[in-house]
Amino acid sequence: MTILVGYAQGEGGTGGVQLGAMLAEAAGTDLEVATVVPRPWTTPSMAKVDAEFAAWTDQIVTAARNEVAEYMEIYPPDLRWTFTRLDHRTASAALIDRAQESSADVLVISSTSEGQLGQIVIGSTGDALLHKSPIPVAIAPRGYRSPKDGQLTRITVAVAGSGPEARAVLTRAREAWESTRVPLRVVTFAVRGGAMYPPLVGLSTEGTVLDQWKEQAATDHQTLIDDGTIPAGIDCVVAAGRGWREAVDSIPWLDGEVLVVGSTREGVLAQVFIGSRSAKLIRHSSVPVVVLPR
Template identity: 45%
Template sequence: MTVVVGHLPHKGGRGSLDLGLQLAHTLGRPLAVVTVVPRQWATPSLARVDGEFAEYARQVGERAEAQAREYLSETTVEVEVRYEAVPGRSSSAALVETARRLDAALLVLGSSTDGAEGRITVGATTGKLLHSSPIPLALAPRGYRSDAVDGVPRVTCAFSDNDASVRVVSRVAEVARGVHAPLRVASFGVRGATMYPPEIGLSAEDSVLAGWRDQVVAAQQRLVERGVVDADVERVIGTGAGWGEALSSIDWHPTELLALGSSTVGPAARVFLGSRAAKIIRHAPVPVVVLPAG
């Protein structure tokens, strides 16, 4: 199996390459750096435009490979790397097709350069894949850096109290074992700005949040009782007035992974992102791995 990185110069920077290298090195898998270049129309033209278009597509692929080679030449880890430029009118479809052909374990993508440093900003291609990919997606925050030498220091699994989430924890536990990293289970709760009318006050919201916390503590403990995780697995709860505050209320190692499952209401064996997962991704300070439903 291969770790596939979707790479295009000036779109996403080198974060996806650093994350792809980190994951390939940790998993002991080869790395494939894939650039989607424009595909020509099926009907040839009598004008010179076809030749010019083909030359443009070739140059896009060559620039992407040269940039990726320059970035990856700085590492000291040994990973087998291949480079491909694949034609496609849809970047998301071409990446999925290539990932399938290469038997990809993960498809790694970077963040849009329009987003905030250190956060994941979903561009058009990533957005489509977050609602259709049959392959696990790994998303790098903008500006992400990893020398890959130390592998993955920890895998945190986002958990909510339902059967689907329990299955996700079980799958993520396997991921953590695969990358030789300790597992942590984390639940996040947000005190909404308009949970109750102003005359009732914040105390009611705090009381509801406290009750939710008690339920989550019990749900996390049941993971141990059911044998989903070992008793020594760290279990934490993050809360706040918003999702950013909730995620930042717990500690993070800058190169750990946050893993979560996609919604079960979407197509089977596909990523289909719900609103809660989308908010967690948007505020995550570390790379995120999204598993397809199933």
């Protein structure tokens, strides 16, 4: 078992490394940090451009390795970690190939350096992984800092309804919960749009529909509890709001918590593929998000 972190020195900080280390320590598994550099030319250059290119990639890898090694000094020696250089034309393809070679359980990346601190901003590599990865993809918000003790504090899993997709996500999240023994929470997001109905219908109708959504979500939770999909005693909440930001902020979040979401059913089986709802939730999440493949 391995947690694989894709790390680009100077881009996004060490948020992905911190998240990966936290997950590895919670699961009692190994951590591998990989930096992808462009693959060099295979034919020699008379102007020695190939040698200069190789020297440049060596500098990138050395700087990344040194930065990661310096940060990892804060963790106990029993957290085993390695650093890997990947030469490839595409960062996402390199990380997926390496994840399959090492039988990684989770592939971790950082947000890009764009956007606000604490916000998940997905770049081109992250976008490709969120539509192709055969293993779960974890994304750290920009500027993410794990707790001082580096401990995972809670797993929150987002579900919609009580159908097969919700059950599949809960089953995977329950496996992680059982291996880490941190608290588990189940949440359903009920988001009211800006103008769900024309004014002639009445603005109060929007509130009525939202209340019905919340009641249905609570009923779905109870169904999943009754059939044992959600273990007894697990905290189940409905997060409601007039938009994703308000809904996400309507419930408390812990330092060291992660949010688990599933892939859309329109995607390819055994691959990650996020839909519009998951994309909005990821963008507004204040904690790291783990996206599961179908």
